[in-house]
Amino acid sequence: MIVEPITMIDVHSHILPDLDDGSPDLTHAAAVIADAARQGVQAIFATPHCCDGVYNCRREDILAEWQNLCEALEEESIDIQVLPGAEIRVNHDLVERFDAGDLLTLGDAGHYLLLELPPMFIDRAVFEMMNRLKQRNVIPIIAHAERNPMIAGDRIWQRNFSFWELKFRSRPAV
Numbered sequence: 001m002i003v004e005p006i007t008m009i010d011v012h013s014h015i016l017p018d019l020d021d022g023s024p025d026l027t028h029a030a031a032v033i034a035d036a037a038r039q040g041v042q043a044i045f046a047t048p049h050c051c052d053g054v055y056n057c058r059r060e061d062i063l064a065e066w067q068n069l070c071e072a073l074e075e076e077s078i079d080i081q082v083l084p085g086a087e088i089r090v091n092h093d094l095v096e097r098f099d100a101g102d103l104l105t106l107g108d109a110g111h112y113l114l115l116e117l118p119p120m121f122i123d124r125a126v127f128e129m130m131n132r133l134k135q136r137n138v139i140p141i142i143a144h145a146e147r148n149p150m151i152a153g154d155r156i157w158q159r160n161f162s163f164w165e166l167k168f169r170s171r172p173a174v
């Protein structure tokens with residue numbers, strides 16, 4: 001039997017230093033990434049908190065820290081792809097901020113937006129914002145969806161989110 005190699009991509013990490021509650025410094029970040037590479041991870045998205053009221057990382061600051069990290073990894077010959085992104089808390093102005101170019105999509109490619117839902121209640125306005133993102137050919141990816149009780153404990157909600165073509169992560173995240 002031939003076992004095909006599995007591509008492992010971490011789509012959500014708080015690996016960048018100096019932006020949120022992630023890595024304390026570049027040395028620590030590089031060590032964690034080197035460990036991930038040894039475990040077979042081929043790519044990691046660096047996704048600090050954005051718009052959550054505590055950490056409001058700006059797009060240009062994330063890109064600058066990401067560049068610093070990439071240079072550090074290259075200096076240490078750590079062979080893994082690190083891409084920029086953000087974990088964006090869903091607020092009422094989500095779509096307007098996306099349209100204004102404030103929000104960093106995964107890989108800065110314009111296709112996938114990593115979102116953090118409100119912690120408890122998800123109301124209709126959230127679905128409407130998801131739909132507006134879809135109209136812009138942007139697919140929302142929900143970070144640690146398992147934390148939200150409306151999703152975690154309700155198969156109907158899970159089906160609804162599936163209908164809206166959202167992607168789920170199942171493992172605990174930072």
Ligand SMILES: [Fe+2]
Pocket residue numbers: 012014087143173174
């Ligand atoms: Fe997170």
